Amino acid sequence: NAGVMQNPRHLVRRRGQEARLRCSPMKGHSHVYWYRQLPEEGLKFMVYLQKENIIDESGMPKERFSAEFPKEGPSILRIQQVVRGDSAAYFCASSRDRKNIQYFGAGTRLSVL
Amino acid sequence: GENVEQHPSTLSVQEGDSAVIKCTYSDSASNYFPWYKQELGKRPQLIIDIRSNVGEKKDQRIAVTLNKTAKHFSLHITETQPEDSAVYFCAAPTGNQFYFGTGTSLTVIP
Numbered sequence: 001n002a003g004v005m006q007n008p009r010h011l012v013r014r015r016g017q018e019a020r021l022r023c024s025p026m027k028g029h030s031h032v033y034w035y036r037q038l039p040e041e042g043l044k045f046m047v048y049l050q051k052e053n054i055i056d057e058s059g060m061p062k063e064r065f066s067a068e069f070p071k072e073g074p075s076i077l078r079i080q081q082v083v084r085g086d087s088a089a090y091f092c093a094s095s096r097d098r099k100n101i102q103y104f105g106a107g108t109r110l111s112v113l
Numbered sequence: 114g115e116n117v118e119q120h121p122s123t124l125s126v127q128e129g130d131s132a133v134i135k136c137t138y139s140d141s142a143s144n145y146f147p148w149y150k151q152e153l154g155k156r157p158q159l160i161i162d163i164r165s166n167v168g169e170k171k172d173q174r175i176a177v178t179l180n181k182t183a184k185h186f187s188l189h190i191t192e193t194q195p196e197d198s199a200v201y202f203c204a205a206p207t208g209n210q211f212y213f214g215t216g217t218s219l220t221v222i223p
Contacts, residue, residue: 033211042202042215043157056209091156099145102211104156 002027004094005074006105013082014113021077021108025094032075033102034067037089046090049075055098082112116140117205119214126193127222134217136203137185143205146186148177151216152199160201161188193221 005024013019025032030051035043045059049069060067064082069075079086089109093102119136126132138146144165149157163170163177163186170177176189186205190197198221203214 035213043213045210045212048209059210098209099206101147101159101162103159104149106156 004029004092004103004105006090006092006108008108009106010109010111012111012113015083016081019079019082019086019110019112021079021090021092021110022074023077023092023094023105024074025092026103029094029096029103031095031098031100032069033093033095034075034077035091035093037091037107039088043091046077079110082110084112086110087112116207116212117203117214119203119217121217122215123218123220125220125222128193128195130193132188132190132193132197132219132221134188134201134203134219135185136187136205136214137183138205138207138212139184140205140207141181141184143184143207145206146177146179147204147211148188149202149204149213150199151202157202190219193219195221195223197221 007022032049034046037043047060047067048056052071064080066078089107091107092105095102117138147162150160151157161172161175161177163179174191179186200216200218202216204211
């Protein structure tokens with residue numbers, strides 16, 4: 001009964017490179033949420049996806065960031081041309097449906113050099 | 114204004130004392146209010162939640178109260194222990210999102 005799985009746990013990128021963060025939801029969950037957390041700050045909503053659909057991306061920066069949740073495989077958060085300000089912990093959460101409990105993965109800590 | 118406001122931002126208590134963290138929300142349609150505990154370097158973990166059809170819920174030393182009229186809910190930790198030291202986040206749904214409070218860093222002094 002695995003929980004929400006995120007990989008990698010740590011990711012180091014140089015400015016201008018691409019970062020790909022993966023999230024596999026809990027078994028039976030079809031709703032995925034991505035959050036960004038800066039050091040000593042709260043969780044900022046980025047995007048909410050269901051299988052093959054983006055439901056709400058109002059928290060995503062307009063440029064360089066994209067997310068997907070394909071029919072098969074994990075959800076992917078993609079950051080193109082990373083900058084130092086992208087350094088943060090990125091958490092994924094999943095739930096059974098929109099009004100249900102969200103369970104968090106262990107996060108991916110992105111460091112941009 | 115913020116959808117969810119959380120106070121205080123930091124809280125220190127002596128071991129054995131009680132701790133109370135308060136959150137207010139703006140969307141009167143919100144109907145589910147979870148609380149998460151995040152230890153340093155770890156994931157947020159759900160510790161208790163409450164739905165809008167009840168006013169209080171308890172789980173051992175932890176309780177949550179909800180005042181729908183005033184649109185606020187509170188986390189109560191009694192008989193605090195050093196392992197309760199962590200950052201606590203409240204959350205409330207608005208539309209498709211959960212808005213999280215800015216967190217309360219709780220320190221329990223042995």
